[in-house]
Amino acid sequence: MNDLFLGVDAGNTKTIAAIADRHGNILARARGGLGDIYGVDDPGEAVATVLRLVDEALAAADNAVPDAHLASAAFRLAGVDWAEDTTLWTEALTGHLGPDVRFSIKNDGFALLRCGDPDGIGVAVSLGTGAAIAGRGPDGDEFAFSFWLQHPLGAAGLVDDALHAIFRAETGLAPSTSLSQAIPQFYDASSVEDLLHRFTRRDNTEGTHLNKSKAARVVLREAERGDLVAAGIVNQHAERVTAYVESCASKVGLDSGEPFTLTLGGSVAADNTIRKTLLRELGRQLPHVDVSSQDAEPILGTILDALAEGGIPPTPAVRATVL
CATH class of the missing domain: 3.30.420.40 (ATPase, nucleotide binding domain)
Structure with missing residues (x-):
């Protein structure tokens, strides 16, 4: 079974979800609007945007690589500022992705580091x-x-x-x-x-x-x-x-x-x-x-995070493929 790695970069202007294979090849992307829970009247609106784009990216990746498995995901989200923000997203993502998918949640400022x-x-x-x-x-x-x-x-x-x-x-x-x-x-x-x-x-x-x-x-x-x-x-x-x-x-x-x-x-x-x-x-x-x-787009940094957190070292070859 092929492993997939999901990165999500959510901001006030746009939100992007992308899927890569273990070599860093980008298999699918989905793009939408605002994903910051502080930028909307109801945080559920931002959550719904992010979850919809995750589903769109996963569906597109499944068409490219049938029967693949989501191994790791990195969410770098504007509006993850306090502990209760992390809790909100953890509950939403656990319920949507299931308990077996490993994922991390951080402020979008971390997206570019890798x-x-x-x-x-x-x-x-x-x-x-x-x-x-x-x-x-x-x-x-x-x-x-x-x-x-x-x-x-x-x-x-x-x-x-x-x-x-x-x-x-x-x-x-x-x-x-x-x-x-x-x-x-x-x-x-x-x-x-x-x-x-x-x-x-x-x-x-x-x-x-x-x-x-x-x-x-x-x-x-x-x-x-x-x-x-x-x-x-x-x-x-x-x-x-x-x-x-x-x-x-x-x-x-x-x-x-x-x-x-x-x-x-x-x-x-x-x-x-x-x-x-x-x-x-x-x-x-x-x-x-x-x-x-x-x-490089911040979304590519989230993909590198998802790979690293999923056990794929950020070798020069992997980084060259992603970036």
């Missing part, structure tokens, strides 16, 4: 719609920032800061910026005031976390063009990420000054403007860190 270090040791930073930062030390100590992350980062964080800047500039409380024209234009607003009204009026549907995040590319573009306010926002985000990385490393026993792997990923980190700013700041503050700037 993409950088085969043993999953180091710190991972994923900058997408939001940010996920997590680390694992050489003795197995783990830490995910989750709600300890007190600065909005990722796409939504960039745009939040940009909106503050243009609203303050409009009232004469901050420097002028090209963002005051570029961001309203992005949203087809006639002015800064029109944008503020649309984002804050009663019964508005536009001032959401996800909708705001869509303008991140505008902030990065204006920074690249030389706007000082936009560039300042990008620089500040790089400084914040670097500080969180240093704190996370300390919490998991990666001593200051000792080399460790930092894995960068996510759609925002893939942008050249913020990536070069991040790399510059990391090199200045943490020169001992080996930065692995990955274009």
Whole structure:
């Protein structure tokens, strides 16, 4: 009987389930919407999304490899922040997968770790719609920032800061910026005031976390063009990420000054403007860190976790097949 290994990466923008064989070949994928139990009115909605995608991926894999057996699964889920969140998911997954399937549940910040270090040791930073930062030390100590992350980062964080800047500039409380024209234009607003009204009026549907995040590319573009306010926002985000990385490393026993792997990923980190700013700041503050700037999807890290936890060592051949 062939063994299957399931990885699930659930976030606020999308959720992906993927199945691999013991060699790391991806046999099936399923993609859907929000899988964060904190991002919906009823956590059952996020649970239902994840379980549906698991079933879709397993069905597709069964078509490719009939009579295969699910040996191990790794769930890396946004919104696994407290013990009761793990309990909720454990009950849901045990009931759905059955008592004989081995699985692990962790915050989605851990998804990228094995993409950088085969043993999953180091710190991972994923900058997408939001940010996920997590680390694992050489003795197995783990830490995910989750709600300890007190600065909005990722796409939504960039745009939040940009909106503050243009609203303050409009009232004469901050420097002028090209963002005051570029961001309203992005949203087809006639002015800064029109944008503020649309984002804050009663019964508005536009001032959401996800909708705001869509303008991140505008902030990065204006920074690249030389706007000082936009560039300042990008620089500040790089400084914040670097500080969180240093704190996370300390919490998991990666001593200051000792080399460790930092894995960068996510759609925002893939942008050249913020990536070069991040790399510059990391090199200045943490020169001992080996930065692995990955274009790999976090789902691939969850597959590597599922394989490793299911007894398949992350050999170079396996990693090359997965990544």
